[in-house]
Amino acid sequence: MTERPNDLSSFPSYQASRRSLFSARKFALMASVVAGLGVAAYGFGPSHGPTDIFTTPAHAQVNNEVRKVEKPAGFADIVERVKPSVISVKVNINEKVASKDDNSNEDSPFQPGSPMERFFRRFGGPDGLPPGMRGAPRGGHAVTGQGSGFFISADGYAVTNNHVVDGADKVEVTTDDGKVYKAKVIGTDARTDLALIKVEGGSDFPFAKLSDGKPRIGDWVLAVGNPFGLGGTVTAGIVSARGRDIGNGPYDDFIQIDAPVNKGNSGGPAFNTEGEVMGVNTAIYSPSGGSVGIAFSIPASTVKNVIAQLKDKGTVSRGWIGVQIQPVTADIADSLGLKKAEGALVAEPQANGPAAKAGIESGDVITAVNGETVKDARELARTIGGLPPGNAVKLNVLHKGQDKVVDLTLGQLPNSVEAKADTDNDNGDKGSVNRGTNVPKLGLTLAPANSVAGAGKDGVVVTEVDPQSAAAERGFKEGDVILEVAGKSVTNAGDVRQAIDAARTDNKNSVLMRVKSGGSSRFVAVPLAKG
Known part of the structure; x- marks a missing residue:
């Protein structure tokens, strides 16, 4: 041996x-x-x-012999191919623009007090905006900002964020090879925070393709951009979630990613492993101002629609049916006899709007558009907003328990929708208020609206709310006017009791009320006490 x-x-x-x-x-x-x-x-x-x-x-x-170890799969080949399409965007905002009233841009989602501003004041930077999303400071000083973007065509069209170029007096871009070009803003859309710019001085720029597919949760994602002004930087992560609503507006449908995104990444692309742009990085969730692994990207499908309109006419036109809508909660679904809490509940159709003219009423539930199921109120807003004005659409509507199809022609969404101030809802002199009749099982004291100064003529006004009641939990407050209970108009406390008793007889767990508060109406499902 x-x-x-x-x-x-x-x-x-x-x-x-x-x-x-x-x-x-x-x-x-x-x-x-x-x-x-x-x-x-x-x-x-x-x-x-x-x-x-x-x-x-x-x-x-x-x-x-020493075994050969295989290299782990990396992203170098993809990065080498797509990185040249990404640009750094530098803007100068002159003193005149910087000193304008921040409230002058009514479409801006970052106005003081707006949901987006509050979101980022809590989780973003000290001035209420996240890194890369801060505009001109109050006080009229000239400022310089930096962001990111990417070419979408060889002739120099590029995508970035609206907040990156908003109010810009001068725009310059730096390409991956270090060359600097001038650019002009073709069009912006504040509602989706997208902008289209045209880079001058070239006709053979490397460009990226917008993805046709939808990313899946868990897919790899590469974020390329200009964080902290450092120039082309690549970070990797996965798609963490889809359909995120961060309070930006009715068109929120963000992709959440955990690839590190920081100040200056705004407007940059998020690539999939095919080298296609799945989204445009636009916001972060951060207590510190730096990346904590939660960033939000605008989906490529939204980008395609908006950018096509900006390139064609410089603005975005959206379809509009003229309804105030709200989600269908489980309690509301039970009150309406729905099997699932799906669809969009019409709180109030706007007078002379397309929906009102087509016969849609308060309490109707829109369940589908052109045969496509509507999951919730946000999906309805996105679907209608994604269609051009003048289009004919078919809406599936649940009307008083019956399904029907409504045909209507879309109007154009106004640039700013003003809330109607209904001064009749002001209770005015509290000494003239009729304290009303108590409805103990709801925790409300009610009085006919026409007997209370400033309450209007229709419905019953809430004169007192038991703070420990179910009604208080549902947001009822003194001065609210109840217009309908279980689909029936009410004029006094007796009508309310009768509608509640009928709901109990039908073995309902809650009763649906249409409530007018301030200048708008909403539906509230109030649980019924047994016995």
Whole structure:
């Protein structure tokens, strides 16, 4: 037998393993003889005795050579292909623009007090906007801002964020190879925070393709941009969630990613592993102002629609049906007899709007548009807003428990929709209020609206709310006017009681009320006390 390798013989574990090996061979040989089988398959030669596996050429090669380790899969090939399409965007905002009233842009989602501003005041920077989303400071000083973008065509059209170029007096871009070009803003859309710019001085720019597919949760994503003004930087992560609503507006449908995104990444692309743009990075969730692994991207499908209109006419026109809508909660679904909490509940159709003209009423539930199911109120807003004005659409509507199809022609969404101030809802002199009749099982005290100064003529006004009641939990407050209960108009507390008793008889767990508060109406499902 060949001598054992010196570098192994001194180890007890080696000796023990050899003893175990030969014991196993001995057992295998005995079993083979009993069974009448040949023993060559067990590594024993027919005439040479047991063969030492450590000395056979094949095994010696495996054990004495260093195995080659395969490289882990990386993104270098993708990055090499797509990175040249990404640009750094630098803007200068002159003093005149910087000092304008921040409230002058009515469409801006970042106005003081807006949901977006409050969101980022809590989780973003000190001025209420996230890194890369801060506009001109109050006080009239000239400012310089930086962001990111990417080419979508060889002739220099590029996409970035509206908040990156909003109010810009001068726009410059730096390409991946370090060349600097002037650019002009073609059009912006504050509602989706997208902008289209045209880079001048070239006709053969490398460009990226917007993805046709929808990303899946868990897909890889590469964020490329200009964080902190450092220039082309690549970070990687996954798609963490889809359909995120961050309070930006009715068209929120963000992709959430965990690829690090920081100040200056705004407007940059999020690529999939095919090298296509799945989204435009626009916001982050951050207590510190830096990346904590939560960023939001505008989906490519939205980008395609908006950018096509900006390129064609510089603005975006959206379809409009003229309704105030709200989600269908589980309580509301139960009140309406729906099997699922889906669709969009019409709180109030706007007078002379397309929906009102087509016969849609308060309390109707829109369940589908052109045969496509509407999951919730936000989806209805996005679907209608994604269609051009003048289009004919078919709406599936649940009207008083019956399904029907409504045909209507879309109007154009106004640039700013003003809330109607209904001064009749002001209670005015509290001394003239009729304290009303108590409805104890709801925790409300009600009075006919026409008996309370400033409450209007229709419905019953809430004159008192038990703070421990279900009604208080649902947001009822003094001065609210209840117009309908369970689909029926009410004029006094007796009407309310009668509608509640009917709902109990029908074994309803809650009763649906249409409530007018301030200048708008909403539906509220109030749970019914048993007994």
